[in-house]
Amino acid sequence: MKVAVVGAGPAGVRAVEQLVRAGLTPIWLNEAPDGGGRIYQRPPAGFRRGHRALYGFEAWRARALHDTLDALKPHTDWRPETLVWNIRPRPRLLYTLHRGTQVEELGYDAVILCTGAMERVIPVPGWTRPGVTGLGAAQVALKAQGCAIGWRVVFLGTGPLLWLVAYQYAKAGAQVAAVLDTTPFATKLAAAPRLAATGCMTFAKGAYYVGWLRARRIPIAEGVEPVAIEGAETGGISAIRWRDAGGAEQVTDCDAVGIGWGLKPEAQLADLAGVPFDFDPVQHNWVPQRDATGRTPVAGVYLAGDGAGIGGADMAELAGARAALALLEDAGHRPDAALQVHLDRGLRRHARFRAALERAFPFPAQLAARMPDETILCRCEAITAGEMRAAARAEAATGPAAEVNRAKAFTRIGMGRCQGRVCSPAAAEVLAAALGCSTAEAGRLRGQPPVKPIPILPLAAE
Numbered sequence: 408m409k410v411a412v413v414g415a416g417p418a419g420v421r422a423v424e425q426l427v428r429a430g431l432t433p434i435w436l437n438e439a440p441d442g443g444g445r446i447y448q449r450p451p452a453g454f455r456r457g458h459r460a461l462y463g464f465e466a467w468r469a470r471a472l473h474d475t476l477d478a479l480k481p482h483t484d485w486r487p488e489t490l491v492w493n494i495r496p497r498p499r500l501l502y503t504l505h506r507g508t509q510v511e512e513l514g515y516d517a518v519i520l521c522t523g524a525m526e527r528v529i530p531v532p533g534w535t536r537p538g539v540t541g542l543g544a545a546q547v548a549l550k551a552q553g554c555a556i557g558w559r560v561v562f563l564g565t566g567p568l569l570w571l572v573a574y575q576y577a578k579a580g581a582q583v584a585a586v587l588d589t590t591p592f593a594t595k596l597a598a599a600p601r602l603a604a605t606g607c608m609t610f611a612k613g614a615y616y617v618g619w620l621r622a623r624r625i626p627i628a629e630g631v632e633p634v635a636i637e638g639a640e641t642g643g644i645s646a647i648r649w650r651d652a653g654g655a656e657q658v659t660d661c662d663a664v665g666i667g668w669g670l671k672p673e674a675q676l677a678d679l680a681g682v683p684f685d686f687d688p689v690q691h692n693w694v695p696q697r698d699a700t701g702r703t704p705v706a707g708v709y710l711a712g713d714g715a716g717i718g719g720a721d722m723a724e725l726a727g728a729r730a731a732l733a734l735l736e737d738a739g740h741r742p743d744a745a746l747q748v749h750l751d752r753g754l755r756r757h758a759r760f761r762a763a764l765e766r767a768f769p770f771p772a773q774l775a776a777r778m779p780d781e782t783i784l785c786r787c788e789a790i791t792a793g794e795m796r797a798a799a800r801a802e803a804a805t806g807p808a809a810e811v812n813r814a815k816a817f818t819r820i821g822m823g824r825c826q827g828r829v830c831s832p833a834a835a836e837v838l839a840a841a842l843g844c845s846t847a848e849a850g851r852l853r854g855q856p857p858v859k860p861i862p863i864l865p866l867a868a869e
């Protein structure tokens with residue numbers, strides 16, 4: 408049986424572990440040069456910061472995952488630096504590109520997609536200036552390049568990653584000029600009992616990061632609204648303007664800003680494989696349909712980890728193993744009932760925690776919906792929020808309510824290099840508000856191959 412696993416983060420590693428244990432030799436494809444995924448991303452060779460400095464509390468988990476990954480590689484058809492840029496369910500084919508030069512079509516009988524997540528951004532006036540990055544990119548700079556995004560950094564957004572990255576920067580010696588959380592303190596406080604009740608250690612770690620930052624008197628504001636990121640004459644940025652919870656405008660000087668409002672699944676391959684999507688009102692994300700085991704409505708396609716709906720790294724490990732067990736059972740292997748029970752129990756507990764976390768840091772849809780007309784919404788194609796609203800008005804006047812794919816045809820939003828991966832959540836909010844419909848009704852941008860930009864030459868040669 409030809410089984411493929413896409414992704415070598417926590418979900419992919421644990422999926423492959425179960426497949427190898429059952430005697431299979433899966434094809435294991437990973438876009439990055441090595442495994443570990445986002446959270447346990449391995450630094451390049453020669454990097455001197457150790458596990459403890461890079462992964463903090465998660466150092467032992469990172470080491471355990473890296474050890475398993477290394478032990479598994481020889482038992483698989485391991486293909487790092489290989490992007491899966493398209494997938495077909497009939498005939499079952501994966502389209503791959505190795506190191507940007509070698510294309511290949513691979514047949515599969517079953518595939519587990521463990522493609523992870525990416526950060527979710529709400530455009531703020533000035534967000535396209537050099538010096539503004541996503542929170543995740545700010546973290547990658549620390550983890551993989553050993554540098555900070557600036558000398559005086561402001562972190563803006565909401566969610567656990569906001570506080571974690573601010574903590575990591577301050578701990579590494581960078582000057583954190585402010586942490587600006589758009590979620591009011593009262594919202595988080597109200598969610599705290601539910602978070603604590605799940606017994607997940609993540610809550611305690613989060614509380615520690617916040618306490619650590621407060622103890623060092625790093626300026627923190629909650630319930631804020633961003634106004635604009637201001638440019639410096641030298642070409643970078645000089646300050647961020649924002650409104651505090653009382654509505655008073657404030658200015659914080661800085662030379663870099665990390666922004667992010669939670670995560671969204673990287674689910675384009677699931678989309679191209681024909682898996683239907685639902686709008687999850689709690690996560691405020693479109694998520695591919697799958698059951699608690701990772702089975703999808705498409706035969707032979709299984710999903711695990713953040714690519715199937717945001718759950719975090721610990722949940723991704725459980726989900727990866729669970730999807731592999733489901734695949735093995737469907738292929739006629741005898742299920743390991745005790746392991747299944749253990750995994751299912753863990754997954755349920757993490758799902759409760761995640762739901763509470765989403766309530767603690769809700770996606771501020773209204774912030775996206777009311778961004779000023781002149782704000783660049785799609786930075787690849789330089790489309791403003793005003794152009795999006797104009798398209799919505801034109802469409803509403805002529806026929807049935809628009810949705811984002813129509814708006815794409817009208818404005819080119821989402822047609823650029825990122826294929827809408829960055830702008831689509833905010834674009835849907837702007838459109839929904841302009842049309843007076845729900846975010847779910849505004850729809851989602853359909854995935855298109857290639858899922859990420861690829862050079863045309865190898866394809867042309869093929």
Ligand SMILES: Cc1cc2nc3c(=O)[nH]c(=O)nc-3n(C[C@H](O)[C@H](O)[C@H](O)COP(=O)(O)OP(=O)(O)OC[C@H]3O[C@@H](n4cnc5c(N)ncnc54)[C@H](O)[C@@H]3O)c2cc1C
Pocket residue numbers: 413414415416417418419436437438439441442443444445446447489490491492521522523524525526542543544546568571670673676711712713714718719720721723858
């Ligand atoms: C930028 C960022 C930073 C994060 N930082 C933290 C953190 O510090 N702490 C924390 O607890 N959580 C963090 N998270 C969340 C955490 O990374 C995830 O919960 C966890 O890694 C999910 O594991 P996963 O296996 O589902 O996906 P990932 O760990 O993201 O792994 C996905 C893997 O799939 C590969 N891949 C994706 N698409 C393709 C494709 N088309 N072809 C081939 N390979 C592909 C990627 O290269 C990657 O190796 C972060 C998330 C992001 C996006």
